[in-house]
Amino acid sequence: DQQVKQNSPSLSVQEGRISILNCDYTNSMFDYFLWYKKYPAEGPTFLISISSIKDKNEDGRFTVFLNKSAKHLSLHIVPSQPGDSAVYFCAASGEAGNNRKLIWGLGTSLAVNP
């Protein structure tokens, strides 16, 4: 059973527009959330994170929003660029005190069209 769900396997947007990637989770014990980006033939790379004590975190063109009551987070990319085309993974942690285990979604493939 997937504890972290990315219900959209793919997303296509025009260059310059906003990309919104969504992630839902089921475990209320999760208290740290991350987004990773993955290009083909490479490993995932860390993009941005948010702690459960916040509802928004921004880093340049990337903003992550967290709605704890809905157990939902989203990643906004504004403006989208062709180089943003990649698979984006949502991950969550916080199941146990010193456990560094991350639970991952299946990913959303983003295509930004010129």
Added chain:
Amino acid sequence: DAGVIQSPRHEVTEMGQEVTLRCKPISGHNSLFWYRQTMMRGLELLIYFNNNVPIDDSGMPEDRFSAKMPNASFSTLKIQPSEPRDSAVYFCASSQGLAGVWWETQYFGPGTRLLVL
């Protein structure tokens, strides 16, 4: 600085053969993670080490899988005997592993694409 290094990048083998995947973490990192990625199940944590000691191996699918970390700069993931359902991309990742810090950025290697025929 070199990132996480994995070898081989690609491996094709026949069912029943032993497969050994290798990983060199980033120098100075004390935590090491082995993941498996498949289309159906996404990224799954198989095992992670802290200071060369296995901390959580609950993700290791069965006894055919084993992992070792004999020193801070090297780890292996072994599958013996391999089966077609083991075909996947296997990633190694490392993090600083600071005491008292339960979450840190994980840095991934490029992965090993394994195909078991």
